[in-house]
Each structure stands twice: as C-alpha cells, then as structure tokens.
Amino acid sequence: MAVPCLKAEDVEIIIPNCKVLGKAMCGGQKKVFPCEINGEKFALKFILLRNLAVDDETEEVDLSEFEEIRARAEREISIMKSVSSHNVIKIGNIDLTGIEYNNQNILYYSEEWIDGEDISTILRRNVTMCNLDVLHLGIDIAKAIDYIWETNNVHRDIKPQNIMKRDCDNSFVLLDLGMAFDLDDKSLTKMGFVPGTKIYFSPEQLDWKRKRDIDFRSDLFSLGMVMYQAITGCHPFYKAGMYDNELFSRIIGDTPISPQAIKQDISKSLNDVIMRLLSKAPNGRYRKCSFLINQLQTLLHELEV
Amino acid sequence: MSLYAQHGYGKAAKIEKGIEKKLLSGIILSPKAEKPEKIIEFIQQLKKSHGEIDILFDPQFYFSAFSGELSEGKLNQYPYYISGITRAKLSVPSNIHMYAEEVIRYQQNLDVDKLVSPTILFDDFNGKQSQIAISLAYESISLSDDDMLISLCINENAFRNTEAMNEFLDVISLLDVRGFYLIIERSNNNAKETLLDVNILTNIMRFCYTLATINEFEVILGYTDLLAIPLTITGISATASGWHNGMKMFSEENFHPSTGGRRPRKRYTSSKLLSSILILPEMTTIAGLGKLSDIMSETEYDRLLLPSPGDTVWSDEISCLHNWNVLKDLIDEIESYTTIGEKLDHVTDMILMANKLYRILNARVPFENKSSNSHLNIWLPAISEFRNQIGE
Numbered sequence: 001m002a003v004p005c006l007k008a009e010d011v012e013i014i015i016p017n018c019k020v021l022g023k024a025m026c027g028g029q030k031k032v033f034p035c036e037i038n039g040e041k042f043a044l045k046f047i048l049l050r051n052l053a054v055d056d057e058t059e060e061v062d063l064s065e066f067e068e069i070r071a072r073a074e075r076e077i078s079i080m081k082s083v084s085s086h087n088v089i090k091i092g093n094i095d096l097t098g099i100e101y102n103n104q105n106i107l108y109y110s111e112e113w114i115d116g117e118d119i120s121t122i123l124r125r126n127v128t129m130c131n132l133d134v135l136h137l138g139i140d141i142a143k144a145i146d147y148i149w150e151t152n153n154v155h156r157d158i159k160p161q162n163i164m165k166r167d168c169d170n171s172f173v174l175l176d177l178g179m180a181f182d183l184d185d186k187s188l189t190k191m192g193f194v195p196g197t198k199i200y201f202s203p204e205q206l207d208w209k210r211k212r213d214i215d216f217r218s219d220l221f222s223l224g225m226v227m228y229q230a231i232t233g234c235h236p237f238y239k240a241g242m243y244d245n246e247l248f249s250r251i252i253g254d255t256p257i258s259p260q261a262i263k264q265d266i267s268k269s270l271n272d273v274i275m276r277l278l279s280k281a282p283n284g285r286y287r288k289c290s291f292l293i294n295q296l297q298t299l300l301h302e303l304e305v
Numbered sequence: 306m307s308l309y310a311q312h313g314y315g316k317a318a319k320i321e322k323g324i325e326k327k328l329l330s331g332i333i334l335s336p337k338a339e340k341p342e343k344i345i346e347f348i349q350q351l352k353k354s355h356g357e358i359d360i361l362f363d364p365q366f367y368f369s370a371f372s373g374e375l376s377e378g379k380l381n382q383y384p385y386y387i388s389g390i391t392r393a394k395l396s397v398p399s400n401i402h403m404y405a406e407e408v409i410r411y412q413q414n415l416d417v418d419k420l421v422s423p424t425i426l427f428d429d430f431n432g433k434q435s436q437i438a439i440s441l442a443y444e445s446i447s448l449s450d451d452d453m454l455i456s457l458c459i460n461e462n463a464f465r466n467t468e469a470m471n472e473f474l475d476v477i478s479l480l481d482v483r484g485f486y487l488i489i490e491r492s493n494n495n496a497k498e499t500l501l502d503v504n505i506l507t508n509i510m511r512f513c514y515t516l517a518t519i520n521e522f523e524v525i526l527g528y529t530d531l532l533a534i535p536l537t538i539t540g541i542s543a544t545a546s547g548w549h550n551g552m553k554m555f556s557e558e559n560f561h562p563s564t565g566g567r568r569p570r571k572r573y574t575s576s577k578l579l580s581s582i583l584i585l586p587e588m589t590t591i592a593g594l595g596k597l598s599d600i601m602s603e604t605e606y607d608r609l610l611l612p613s614p615g616d617t618v619w620s621d622e623i624s625c626l627h628n629w630n631v632l633k634d635l636i637d638e639i640e641s642y643t644t645i646g647e648k649l650d651h652v653t654d655m656i657l658m659a660n661k662l663y664r665i666l667n668a669r670v671p672f673e674n675k676s677s678n679s680h681l682n683i684w685l686p687a688i689s690e691f692r693n694q695i696g697e
Contacts, residue, residue, distance in 0.1 A: 281475060281515075282478070284519055
C-alpha cells in the first residue's frame, strides 16, 4: 500500500493555518507530519485513498479496496473519539477529511502529538528495559486495552512500534487503532486475511475461522510478547530469518523459554505474569484487564518498597 | 474450600446437625425434594439459626429437558417449572429469555445468598445443547445485577474433547458473574462415584482449575463426595455431598422412576483408604484381622463401630455425618498447604498411602468393586497429567 506523495509545502497548502515542524515519517499506510496548528503541536496523518494518475492507466478499478481504507480510517477515528484515556492516542483538532490533491484522493486527520520514543526505538538502543519500566508498560497498556474493550473493540496490532513512552511523565501510550476490530460491526478484512503485524499475532489471530471470536485477551497475548521482549531483549517466538510457517507454528504450539531462564534478575512474579499472558488459550490469561493491572501494581509496589 | 450439603429426600435433622458440628458451610437446596412452602420455611429457619450458612437454590431446570418417564417429585409445584421442554422450544430465543426470567424471578423472592441460573444437561461442548446452556447463562446475567452463579450440568463424556472444552472455557471465562455451580453428570448411575476415565478426570481438573484458580471465579461443585479430594487441588470454593448415592453422584437415570431394589448396604467412609467400604463383610473382616485402627477415619462416630462393626446400628444419619466429617477433614488437610504444588504432593502421598494399605488388605479382605482401590489407580495418573499440564 502506497503513501501519499506529499511534501511539507503541500501540507501547508492543504491546511493553510498549519506549520510543518519537521520531516515526515511513513508508517504503514500513512504519512505523518509533525505540525503546529493554532500554537498547538499535532501529528497530521495522511492516507492515500486512490492515486488517480495510476487509475487512468488501469482498465478496471476495484473500488472495494478504497472503501475498506476509508471505513478503517473512520473506525480508527471513531474509536479514538470514544476512548478517553491517557494511555490511548487521542484525536486532534482536525477530523477525518477527504480531498483531491495533485491527482490523489487523500484522507487526513490530526492526532495529539506525543513527545517521546516508541518502544522499538528504546529497545534498539538499550536492548532491554528494567523491571520497573516493564511493569509500568504492562499497567499502562493493559489500561489502554481495557478502555478499547469497553467500546467493544480489540486493537489487534499491539507491538513495540505502536507503544510510545512519553517524555513528560514516562507514561506509555498505545498508538494506531487502524487495525482495531469492532465486535458488533461488519468485518473490514477479506476472508482469510489476518490483519496485524505477524510477529506479534496471538494464536487466535492466526486461526481465521475464529476471527470473530477474538476478544481483548488476544491483545493481552500481544502485550505479553512485548513485555517479554522488553525485559529479555528477545522475542519469545521469532528469530531473524524465520519463515512465517515456523513462526506461526511456534506461536500456536510452543511454550517459550521463561524470561527468568534468560535473565535471572527478573522477579518470579513478573515472570509468571508474562508467561500467563502468553497462554495459548485465552481462558488461561486474564478474564479482566483489571486483574492484570492489580497484579502488576502489587508487583510495582513490592519493587518500589 | 468448604463443604456444602447436597439437599435431597429425607433430610430429617442431618443438615442442622452437620451445621452445628461445623462440618457444613452451605447447602444446595433441591426443589425436587421439597414443596415450595417447605423450602421457604427451611430457608427462614436456617437464616434464623445459622445466618452464616451459604444457601443456594438449584432450580433443577435441566430436569425440564430430560426425556422419557420422569420422577418429578415436588418440582411440578414450582411456578417456574415446565415439564417436558423440547429441543424445538429451547431453540427459540424468546423462550430462553422466558425460562431464565421465571427461574431468576422465583429465586429473587427467596432469601438465598446467590442466584443460580437455569441450565440444561449437555454431553458435547460443541453441541447445540451447550449453546443453549450458554444462552440461558447470558439471559440470566441480563436479568439481574445480583450475585449469580451460572449453573452448568455436563456429562462426563464431554470432557473427552479437550479442544472443545477449551473453546467452551474461552467463552464462559468472559461471563461477568460471581462464579459457577458445576454438576458433572455420570453416564451410569451404578458406576462407582469416584471412578472416572483418566483423561476425563484430568480435563475436569483442568476445567475447574481454569475457572477457579486462573480466572478467579467462585466454583461450587455439586454431587461430588470423595471425588472432592483430587478436585480440591484445583482451587474450587466448595464441594457438595448428601446422604444417598443420588446426592453423591449426579446421573440423569436417578430422575427416572425407580425400578425398586433393596436398600443400599451400610458403608463406612475411610479417610485412610480414600474410599467407602461395606461394614458387612469388609469392615468386619478387617476388624477380625486386627487392622481396624489402620483404616478408621478418627471421627467422633468411629467409637460407635467398636469393638465390633457388625454389631453396630449405623444409621443413615450417623453414616451421613461421618461421611461429611471425613470429607471436611480431608479437605481441610489439603487446604492447609499453600501452593498448588504442595497440594498436589500431599494428595499424591495420600493416594500412595491408601494404595499401600489396600495392598496389605487385598489378600485377605473380599472388597467388592465399589470398595476397591480402582479409582486410586485413575486418580494418580490424572493428577500427574494435570500437574504436567499446569507446569507444577
């Protein structure tokens, strides 16, 4: 999926009261510009809906793909509007807007700007995170999952790149609700296609027949993988160069080496929480996010004392 | 973990005595055994004299969906009870709502501590009946904010299918309720109540463990008796047993008219053998060998059997109180260990000791099948497999 062909000058033409503050970043299907509007910082996100120049050369255009992109963006905005949590990214001052610009059909909207780093950047630099940070990460993202679940949605794409640590208060915030799944709504994904980032899939995400049975416990599994990686420096199932089939079979069937066996200074209780999050069956994880949060808060208190 | 009385016909003063002797922490009432006005009176009486007792009312709705000629007892005097509900009727969502509503509303007018949802018996976690049971649970939850136990009545054979059991657990572990009242239906009411297939027992343990320990639900197991010993390990909150075989083991066959037969022979529950044995001739033979003290459970009722068990009047009431006393002592002993690993070790040791005792006695005591140690040879591998599965 291509991203829109836009430069900072283009953005300032499209939104006249906007000042682009830095280089654009590309993530997934979006081009993101840090910008200032009316003195406030935002992340301005652009999605390419349709490249009309390319379409002209094509005889038949599959419009369903564009409709799906639009529906997904609408869903993302709708969830952001309905979830009010410090741990979930918020919508900014520009709602979802569609324009035609330079032969491109583009959607754009703004999100709150977060000064900080994502977990994958932190892990690239430091390899691991300390027990205390991992506990805070677990608590904050469990809260985010809980808020999203309260709106009957599942995030489905929890991974280090989608979690940021704020500079201002060290809290963690969950980004990119573009893959979120509304249990009451129609499915936006094609039969057999499993959305999300494959190395952070839950076992039930890999079983497309159970796709509509997925609940927040699938996100808890992905959170378990992120916590495992953050504390040990290794992914519980994935090794570089591994083929999809092997990865999926390990996610479905293998019990990973316990974090404590990799790094001895991990507390047994935290080790057990992570291993429980990685239970193959959703019923082996936590039936309420609050149970996980309480357990992590108790561990945090013990560690701080 | 606590012991509850499984109420049934002929309660006399057994329950009050069991409570006074601090053997029982709760009671599961059976409307089949008591008229509505008598149930109300009994609840009021218990509330007045033993306010601390947990009182549950099992609506026995599963009975409505049993087929064939039934012995309904007093059930047809209850306003929510409908005889002979067919599968077709259970397939209609508005009917499910109506059935749940009638059962829940009836209990809301009783002075019970928790509501128990209606359910139907099923023998396949993937089957239509299990889906109806889940629908009854959802409907019940939607009707009341009160503390509720979802009742489940599951035939033992359902537990052969581990994958289907797991998927069922995925669904029910998300129910926002206080807990579950679980009944395991036995396919054969003449079977030894403690004897199950290894795979079935392992999966029942896993089922209880997932609900009680992992997901922190209150789990009350009805009609359990000595099977409570391996199941106590799983973290369940309570187990229930009564005075007749039909209250120690649940079977649909017990709800069909009796074909007659003689009164059951008197039995003695031995905490050392983890089994119940016949007073005549098994216990008297053991007494003749001078081994009586090896198998006795050290309850206050033991003295009634001394010096010669065969000459004793071992009434139904004494037999019941003794059985509850043994169950309570065994449960307390297992519960005195903190971790599940320690509990597994302790129960394994108890079984090994019982087997050792059986080996000594087997050569000279003619144990009938129900008194034998065949169940212990199932419990051991089931506990071992359960231990492997939970990584203890």
